[in-house]
Amino acid sequence: MPSKGWIEVSDQYCKGCELCISACPQEVIELEMNKLTPKGYHPAHIFKEGCTGCAICALVCPDAAITVYREVIKTRLAGV
Numbered sequence: 413m414p415s416k417g418w419i420e421v422s423d424q425y426c427k428g429c430e431l432c433i434s435a436c437p438q439e440v441i442e443l444e445m446n447k448l449t450p451k452g453y454h455p456a457h458i459f460k461e462g463c464t465g466c467a468i469c470a471l472v473c474p475d476a477a478i479t480v481y482r483e484v485i486k487t488r489l490a491g492v
């Protein structure tokens with residue numbers, strides 16, 4: 413089962429450069445066109461299901477604006 417993740421993008425640091433959008437293998441990030449950051453940029457956000465929590469977006473973000481969360485799924489493999 414693929415892991416499930418989500419991200420939070422800081423309005424303080426995101427400058428809408430789109431690097432995370434290009435880097436996301438799941439193609440789940442876009443710029444939020446109806447929102448502006450305090451500095452006047454359209455911030456990145458997740459717009460659909462499919463984030464795996466791989467953290468590639470956070471690694472490529474030059475402004476460290478992304479925090480990644482990943483759901484831990486516990487599966488019982490054997491035993492009673």
Ligand code: SF4
Pocket residue numbers: 421425426427428429430431432433455456472473474475476477478
């Ligand atoms: S890479 Fe960082 S600064 Fe650029 S759009 Fe994504 S979150 Fe914003």
Ligand code: SF4
Pocket residue numbers: 417418419435436437438439440441458462463464465466467468469470480
């Ligand atoms: S954690 Fe991975 S899958 Fe999720 S938004 Fe970032 S790059 Fe895409």
